Amino acid sequence: MDPLSSSFRALNAVAMGEARADLVIAGARLANVYTGEVQEGLDIAVAGQRIAYVGPDASHATGPKTRVRRARGLFAVPGMADPHVHIDQLVMPAEFAARAALRGVTSLFADPIDVVSVAGARGLGEFLRQCAGSAARVFGAVPGGLPVDRRFSTARTLTPSQEAAMLRRADVVGLGEVFSWTRVTSRDPATMRQLARALGEGCAINGHTAGASGKKLQAYVASGILSCHEPVDYAQAIERLRLGMWVMAREGSIRRDLRAIVSEVLARGIDTSRLMFCSDGVNPVDMATHGHIDHCVREAVSLGMDPVRAYAIASRNAFDYYAMGRDLGDIGPGRLADIVLMKDLGAARAQDVYVGGREVVRGGRLVAR
Structure with missing residues (x-):
């Protein structure tokens, strides 16, 4: 597990737009377990194993090598x-x-x-x-x-x-x-x-x-x-x-x-x-x-x-x-990028799953063990 002490500087730079994310999950409906809200249309920028930015627009953290997962209409919940x-x-x-x-x-x-x-x-x-x-x-x-x-x-x-x-x-x-x-x-x-x-x-x-x-x-x-x-x-x-x-x-x-x-x-x-x-x-x-x-x-x-x-x-x-x-335990800056994308919160059927920013499930199928 990547310790925050070794990665917080890089996360800081990505959040500020001074470095580029490895992965951006774009336009998700975030189930915010801090506040109990569903926040619409948020981008989640991931650098290495951790989340650097969660907000309405991660374009400042997106570069030519950033993988972008279009998640419009999908809910993002913590693993x-x-x-x-x-x-x-x-x-x-x-x-x-x-x-x-x-x-x-x-x-x-x-x-x-x-x-x-x-x-x-x-x-x-x-x-x-x-x-x-x-x-x-x-x-x-x-x-x-x-x-x-x-x-x-x-x-x-x-x-x-x-x-x-x-x-x-x-x-x-x-x-x-x-x-x-x-x-x-x-x-x-x-x-x-x-x-x-x-x-x-x-x-x-x-x-x-x-x-x-x-x-x-x-x-x-x-x-x-x-x-x-x-x-x-x-x-x-x-x-x-x-x-x-x-x-x-x-x-x-x-x-x-x-x-x-x-x-x-x-x-x-x-x-x-x-x-x-x-x-x-x-x-x-x-x-x-x-x-x-x-x-x-x-x-x-x-x-x-x-x-x-x-x-x-x-x-x-x-x-x-x-x-x-x-x-x-949640989706926020600094946290490890354990993220589940799904179509319906109540149905709880995982579509895509990321563990530390690594995609392990895509479209309901294992892609990594």
Whole structure:
């Protein structure tokens, strides 16, 4: 991922018209997830992997070598994200990423529990290697709390030194779901040390709070675990939202809880800035039949959610949770150029997809892996 520190001067020059963009998406209808607006007829100028300019006329940044994508009548939305997915269960990572990109999902936050359970740190390293350069961005996590109970499992895990090294990698965002909340509330020494390492590195720690409530849930949150994908209804979701947790409304092959949660969130006027959509894993049949996070957008819109708000949940909120909002989650100057073009916001059918300014989908077909 191109760091802003190495490219901001070039972006500045392109925005000022003193250098030329590599790509201009011209005349798009921008779904602005900052303001909730649809802005008509905007140009998006991209230099390298990042956006330099978003406005009514990018001709000052266009030169003879600039690729121009005429997008009149098409909506531009930020690339969507799946903030919690297990992609090591059924398919190879690069293939899953390619299928996700076809759906307009440009970032995957993977918790590779299965490969680590079998192959430990070496397996995690190989998983991350295979994810590198995929059609969509894949960020890994160190599985949290493996094995759940050594009395009933021979699952492998990472040593403390291996875990610390992984947490410092740019492609690792933190700890995956910390399965056993009882090990947190009982202050199990090994679990406490693992949480301390992640907190010390400033990493995200993903939660798994099925069955937790009241003081037990509060103790879990107080331990620095600020997300959960396990709520199955509004009551569980709102209890967590009220404690400052980020709730991932799950809609995948394991469970489908989005409608039960989102319908009540909308009916009660609850703020959605800490709500995300996640799959928790989607098998190939469901990916082909229903879709991925694009399916979540369609479901939310069918329940009466404003489409731009749905895209904010599907993009910006996930990157805000992972403290990556400077780089991803919206279409604005300085951000990485993860952009999806589509004909209809409610239908959420990706036509063209760019990841870091690289075209990976054109006309609904993969053109890069």
